[in-house]
Ligand SMILES: Nc1nc2c(ncn2[C@@H]2O[C@H](COP(=O)(O)OP(=O)(O)O)[C@@H](O)[C@H]2O)c(=O)[nH]1
């Protein structure tokens with residue numbers, strides 16, 4: 001099966017490192033420059049094995065997002081990409097002789113929105129973009145480079161972000177709490193949002209194990225240490241516990257909404 | 266005497282914390298929000314004692330810089346402010362009955378340009394802004410929140426930044442090397458630019474001393490530890506070694522250039 005994930009965030013915020021960290025890959029992508037004239041969506045496809053399931057992972061990166069001096073249209077390229085995938089699926093669905101089960105579904109199942117760790121609040125571009133995306137894709141905001149923020153600052157920052165999302169009517173993806181087997185974990189996880197994450201392509205020896213970490217002169221941030229950041233929670237929630245729900249809500253909610261508007265035109 | 270310093274950088278990049286850290290103050294400024302419609306320059310004045318010299322410190326903050334979705338005019342308010350101070354001085358200088366020695370000189374002696382620690386390169390707004398400012402004020406770029414960057418990443422980042430400044434013909438302030446007593450130190454310091462800085466309003470007990478630091482679960486970044494960041498070098502260079510040169514170049518170079526253009530009009 002396939003899983004399509006979109007990463008939105010400014011250049012240098014850690015998107016490609018986070019994809020490598022989440023999916024244990026080494027995408028070897030050339031770092032993007034800051035001087036792109038507009039936003040381009042670049043997609044990389046990988047064949048992965050995640051807990052013995054073969055998966056086609058499709059990572060879409062927003063190259064140049066937020067870099068322009070005038071960011072007014074930053075979100076347009078993203079919405080266009082999402083709609084294009086919805087439309088391609090719709091065209092296939094409407095055919096008489098369909099091959100839906102063979103169809104390479106490129107609809108985006110999750111959008112990781114990378115929030116810059118300013119410690120203050122969301123930026124204007126974050127609010128505008130997430131508002132445009134929340135009815136088109138499952139938006140999962142994350143605080144990027146969380147090793148920039150102390151525990152006390154993080155608590156205030158998370159509270160501020162959640163308040164701003166509510167104030168601006170932005171509907172972020174909530175882990176489902178209707179299924180008894182996952183209700184308790186998912187409810188707890190919803191209370192920790194947005195996840196504060198750290199990514200790393202480097203491994204460091206801690207004790208007798210090699211772990212993903214960022215090594216500083218004053219200490220080593222261990223990506224998979226839950227006392228250091230929420231990376232493990234993010235991985236658990238989107239790759240293990242809720243991947244099916246992400247794919248389902250994409251089809252039954254976001255795609256349905258697109259289809260209804262498109263067919264009513 | 267007075268020292269006027271301008272801090273340019275996006276909201277949440279650590280400007281007010283750095284002013285407190287550099288000048289041992291507790292400016293108690295209310296954190297700025299991200300949703301200002303345009304850039305405003307806000308100035309705070311303090312009476313300080315720096316190594317037994319009484320100094321009037323004037324800190325000018327660029328509130329709202331880089332926050333707008335359209336950042337085209339971000340630099341205009343800054344250039345206008347600088348020119349206004351030059352013009353006020355010029356008007357005083359041209360008077361018949363002058364009181365130059367009583368005059369409250371608000372001309373900016375240094376501009377600390379805060380570079381976001383992306384680890385990649387400068388942003389479009391950085392290049393445009395520094396280019397507009399380099400002939401108007403002594404521009405001293407610094408890498409903000411340097412505790413986000415590992416030693417290896419920092420080395421590459423500094424090299425990239427310096428290359429981009431040269432490529433774009435941006436003239437940053439160089440510590441003077443004509444005076445024998447400071448030539449060696451200043452030359453060495455010019456080779457370390459841009460300074461990678463960390464600021465903190467909090468103190469942590471290290472050994473038996475209270476030191477300015479940022480405490481994380483994986484370790485404590487000590488602001489005044491030269492192995493952790495370049496803060497001590499920045500303070501030494503601008504407050505101790507070169508404050509006089511900063512004030513002098515402002516008057517003899519930047520102001521002179523303004524005066525000549527203004528009188529030629
Ligand atoms: N402090 C910190 N730096 C990170 C983290 N993840 C990546 N970086 C660094 O940030 C820089 C940009 O990362 P990259 O993944 O290329 O960002 P992208 O442009 O968003 O894809 C690199 O120097 C990374 O090593 C993180 O979690 N914390």
Ligand SMILES: Nc1nc2c(ncn2[C@@H]2O[C@H](COP(=O)(O)OP(=O)(O)O)[C@@H](O)[C@H]2O)c(=O)[nH]1
Pocket residue numbers: 118119120147148149153274275276277278279280281282283296297409410411412413462463464465479
């Ligand atoms: N990681 C890190 N965070 C910092 C540093 N300096 C300030 N901060 C934090 O960044 C946030 C914004 O700082 P502030 O000084 O208000 O930024 P300003 O809006 O540019 O004035 C606060 O949560 C600070 O504690 C630093 O050197 N490193």
